[in-house]
Amino acid sequence: MMFSFQWMSSLLWVGLAQAQPSIKNVLVYSDRAEITRSVRTNCKSTPVQIDFTQIPPSVDTKTIRAMVNTKNSEIVGVVSRVVAQEIESDDLTKQLLGAQKELKSKIRKEKEDLAALNSQQSLLNQYERLFYTSLVEEMRDSAASKSKWRSTMNSFREEEADLYAQTHKHTVQLRELNRELTLIDKQIQRRGTQKTEESITASATVDCSVGSAVEVLLMYVIAGATWEPEYDVHFSGSKSDERSVTLITSAIVRQSTGENWENATVSLTTAQPNLGSQSPYPKPIYVDGKERETQKVLVEGQEDRSSFEEGTVNESTARQSRLEQAGQSFSFTLPSKTTIASNGHEHWVPLDEKKGSGSLRNLSIPRAAPVVYQAVSMDNFAPYPILAGTVHVHNNGSYMGTHSINYAAPGEPIELAISETPEIKVSRKTLHNKKKSSVIGKNQKLQRAYRIELVNLSDSSKTVIVRESIPVSKNSDVVVEIGEQTTPNFEHDSNQGFVDWSIELKPKETQTLELYYQLTIPSDWSGP
Numbered sequence: 001m002m003f004s005f006q007w008m009s010s011l012l013w014v015g016l017a018q019a020q021p022s023i024k025n026v027l028v029y030s031d032r033a034e035i036t037r038s039v040r041t042n043c044k045s046t047p048v049q050i051d052f053t054q055i056p057p058s059v060d061t062k063t064i065r066a067m068v069n070t071k072n073s074e075i076v077g078v079v080s081r082v083v084a085q086e087i088e089s090d091d092l093t094k095q096l097l098g099a100q101k102e103l104k105s106k107i108r109k110e111k112e113d114l115a116a117l118n119s120q121q122s123l124l125n126q127y128e129r130l131f132y133t134s135l136v137e138e139m140r141d142s143a144a145s146k147s148k149w150r151s152t153m154n155s156f157r158e159e160e161a162d163l164y165a166q167t168h169k170h171t172v173q174l175r176e177l178n179r180e181l182t183l184i185d186k187q188i189q190r191r192g193t194q195k196t197e198e199s200i201t202a203s204a205t206v207d208c209s210v211g212s213a214v215e216v217l218l219m220y221v222i223a224g225a226t227w228e229p230e231y232d233v234h235f236s237g238s239k240s241d242e243r244s245v246t247l248i249t250s251a252i253v254r255q256s257t258g259e260n261w262e263n264a265t266v267s268l269t270t271a272q273p274n275l276g277s278q279s280p281y282p283k284p285i286y287v288d289g290k291e292r293e294t295q296k297v298l299v300e301g302q303e304d305r306s307s308f309e310e311g312t313v314n315e316s317t318a319r320q321s322r323l324e325q326a327g328q329s330f331s332f333t334l335p336s337k338t339t340i341a342s343n344g345h346e347h348w349v350p351l352d353e354k355k356g357s358g359s360l361r362n363l364s365i366p367r368a369a370p371v372v373y374q375a376v377s378m379d380n381f382a383p384y385p386i387l388a389g390t391v392h393v394h395n396n397g398s399y400m401g402t403h404s405i406n407y408a409a410p411g412e413p414i415e416l417a418i419s420e421t422p423e424i425k426v427s428r429k430t431l432h433n434k435k436k437s438s439v440i441g442k443n444q445k446l447q448r449a450y451r452i453e454l455v456n457l458s459d460s461s462k463t464v465i466v467r468e469s470i471p472v473s474k475n476s477d478v479v480v481e482i483g484e485q486t487t488p489n490f491e492h493d494s495n496q497g498f499v500d501w502s503i504e505l506k507p508k509e510t511q512t513l514e515l516y517y518q519l520t521i522p523s524d525w526s527g528p
Contacts, residue, residue, distance in 0.1 A: 483516025
């Protein structure tokens with residue numbers, strides 16, 4: 001049985017349980033984590049109060065819940081409070097903190113010395129200006145002593161040289177101290193220790209049978225945790241176009257919640273809950289306006305509807321993972337208990353391994369790049385979706401590179417490039433791109449044509465899939481048609497706008513493909 005409320009009063013007759021709670025389970029979302037702490041104790045009196053201490057202050061206190069896993073026991077209430085937190089550091093951490101404090105003191109002293117030297121330099125500059133002003137007046141007197149001028153100017157030069165030497169010395173020393181302080185700070189950060197002045201203590205009151213053992217679970221949600229998927233795909237086989245495929249699913253987990261997850265069962269989920277305590281209430285929207293005629297414009301834009309990855313590295317490094325839901329959520333539980341420190345570093349964990357098969361083929365997309373790729377085509381044979389993320393490709397034991405991969409549902413086709421095929425050359429040129437207006441009708445036509453040339457430089461026959469794309473209409477007034485002059489024996493995917501040819505290239509052979517298509521739009525539209 002589970003209860004949750006903030007109990008503001010403390011009953012004097014409640015017995016205290018002396019037990020140390022530990023983190024039992026962790027459920028990691030894309031931007032937070034749900035922590036489950038567990039404690040077992042003997043019920044010496046009833047009710048009994050169990051304290052869960054050292055909860056990070058960043059916890060969302062509204063999410064603190066408690067439950068019991070023991071029969072004939074129930075939660076009476078839970079109260080949380082902020083308490084002073086004293087960090088007991090180990091010897092090495094104490095040494096690092098002491099060195100950090102000493103370095104900061106030395107840096108402060110060097111800065112004070114530099115400030116004093118700057119003040120002396122400023123005062124010396126004032127004296128120099130005053131001297132040269134007096135010198136101009138004295139130069140009018142022929143009886144003035146030039147030896148005194150020379151002596152004074154030498155004194156200024158010596159003083160400036162001394163100030164410069166001292167300033168340089170302190171600047172070098174300050175730079176060295178700052179470098180040492182940076183190294184000390186990094187060591188302290190790597191140890192995952194944070195000096196926290198406050199923490200949360202949650203006290204759960206349990207009604208139990210005297211003399212029985214009771215297990216109490218405390219759950220809460222805390223920010224500062226995230227995970228993102230990562231995949232390794234291993235292709236093997238070389239005698240035919242068939243390839244054995246091994247899909248290894250893993251995850252990168254980062255957490256800086258303020259507490260280390262030690263020997264805990266960690267699960268990763270794609271669910272994205274909303275922690276809002278109140279539903280939004282919309283304000284009235286008032287609309288006013290007047291009629292205005294606006295000319296329609298044909299807008300063209302590229303939209304990625306393919307699953308083929310061209311081997312480019314995904315440069316984005318977002319700190320928060322963005323996981324596609326596709327109408328469902330699922331979770332992975334790590335195969336064994338693990339420890340993840342609260343230091344924000346990447347923690348790689350394996351999740352699953354599946355075996356399947358795929359087929360090897362040569363694929364070229366001249367519109368994107370004049371290259372023929374050797375790609376493996378397969379279906380997602382895992383019983384779960386592949387999330388958008390990073391995939392590392394290996395071919396017969398050799399690492400081929402890192403790709404970005406899009407969301408793929410179970411059974412959905414996937415194509416991954418493993419290398420280029422340099423013995424096949426590809427070129428693409430525009431034949432025409434013109435616009436015609438109908439004299440009688442009310443439409444205008446945009447006609448486009450392209451020519452693709454493939455050359456097989458090898459001594460063996462090659463089969464190449466050539467993929468071109470044509471526009472996909474999202475408006476019933478816009479009609480897209482493939483021209484009759486287009487090279488025949490193609491496959492047209494109207495949903496994605498792909499036009500595919502399967503070309504058999506003999507040794508040293510050159511073949512040409514042509515693509516013609518036409519867009520018909522109303523005459524009152526403005527086209528490109």
